[in-house]
Amino acid sequence: xxxxPSDIAGGPTIKSRVTTHGGRGMxxxxxxxxxxxxxLAHDIAVIHKKPTPIQIVKVDYPKRSxxxxxxxxxxxxxxxxxxxIYRGRYIDFDAKETKETTRFPLDNFHxxxxxHMRQCLKQGxxxxxxxxxxxxDQLYLLKASDLISYWDQQNTANGxxxxxxxxxxxxxxxxxxxxxxLIAYLDAVDQLI
Amino acid sequence: xxxxPSDIAGGPTIKSRVTTHGGRGMxxxxxxxxxxxxxLAHDIAVIHKKPTPIQIVKVDYPKRSxxxxxxxxxxxxxxxxxxxIYRGRYIDFDAKETKETTRFPLDNFHxxxxxHMRQCLKQGxxxxxxxxxxxxDQLYLLKASDLISYWDQQNTANGxxxxxxxxxxxxxxxxxxxxxxLIAYLDAVDQLI
Numbered sequence: 001x002x003x004x005p006s007d008i009a010g011g012p013t014i015k016s017r018v019t020t021h022g023g024r025g026m027x028x029x030x031x032x033x034x035x036x037x038x039x040l041a042h043d044i045a046v047i048h049k050k051p052t053p054i055q056i057v058k059v060d061y062p063k064r065s066x067x068x069x070x071x072x073x074x075x076x077x078x079x080x081x082x083x084x085i086y087r088g089r090y091i092d093f094d095a096k097e098t099k100e101t102t103r104f105p106l107d108n109f110h111x112x113x114x115x116h117m118r119q120c121l122k123q124g125x126x127x128x129x130x131x132x133x134x135x136x137d138q139l140y141l142l143k144a145s146d147l148i149s150y151w152d153q154q155n156t157a158n159g160x161x162x163x164x165x166x167x168x169x170x171x172x173x174x175x176x177x178x179x180x181x182l183i184a185y186l187d188a189v190d191q192l193i
Numbered sequence: 194x195x196x197x198p199s200d201i202a203g204g205p206t207i208k209s210r211v212t213t214h215g216g217r218g219m220x221x222x223x224x225x226x227x228x229x230x231x232x233l234a235h236d237i238a239v240i241h242k243k244p245t246p247i248q249i250v251k252v253d254y255p256k257r258s259x260x261x262x263x264x265x266x267x268x269x270x271x272x273x274x275x276x277x278i279y280r281g282r283y284i285d286f287d288a289k290e291t292k293e294t295t296r297f298p299l300d301n302f303h304x305x306x307x308x309h310m311r312q313c314l315k316q317g318x319x320x321x322x323x324x325x326x327x328x329x330d331q332l333y334l335l336k337a338s339d340l341i342s343y344w345d346q347q348n349t350a351n352g353x354x355x356x357x358x359x360x361x362x363x364x365x366x367x368x369x370x371x372x373x374x375l376i377a378y379l380d381a382v383d384q385l386i
Contacts, residue, residue, distance in 0.1 A: 085283035088317030124281030
């Protein structure tokens, strides 16, 4: 099964590259989903990935079997991919991977995702990016406010199109891999609350 | 475009019946989406409907045009349809319509939706059902705790399979249609907070 990359024709962001962390061969999305299942099963948080939005055009209804979608298209999401509740707080984030080792290119995010984070922050939500430098095997939680300030300076004179690694080292929270959950990113969220 | 009803082969809940409220010809889902757009545009709340989950099996990649999904199936959602943030609080709900006039049949809800509400309540979320009696043109916000208590008594001796209208009149909050937003259901949420 192949997927269209996100930058072509409005397809979704699919993390098809497989990491070898801990020999588990999981994508960042799978790692987060597994962590969310752990948090849910242990009554720690209720956080889910939203389904990819699809525009359905044609559906067949075979007798005595399930409906089959025969023509549909990927649509642009209007929000981030993950949200939910933790310790009474609204949680909202997106996950991104980069192969870069010295900087995080801002074009990994889309305008609507940044706009959505801005809106959630106004309402008092906890918003961030989970950003993985796959070549370095390093994962960071970057506050949405830091992401937004870099996003907004892009179009200024001498604006940067990326966030330097030094910013992650100084301002982001490092998230370590472990067991149960695999990614304890809510420990990092505790530092934001 | 036709849809599979939710009770066949795990298809999604689709509100295909069109109401004539105010001559607008909108489904309850459309009414809620329009209200959510108003709340979003006015910085009142950030609440979105989640996309219908789809299992994608086959995708075509025509040259120079968008990817086309050629085989896919409706999947059962693991959460309710709507969530977001309002006044710093996590909001989570589902919307249901019934043609009944004296009771609300509990089989409009699915086990996983009730389980999800229970989990969100544990985390301190604001959870409820928006339930429309379409023949009566009446809309109610029913707290998840009331819904759950009726849900749980179904399998007891003499358990009811529906919630009587009198419970809505006594315990639910009536939501009136108006302009801007069409359904001011967050006014009803204010009474829960």
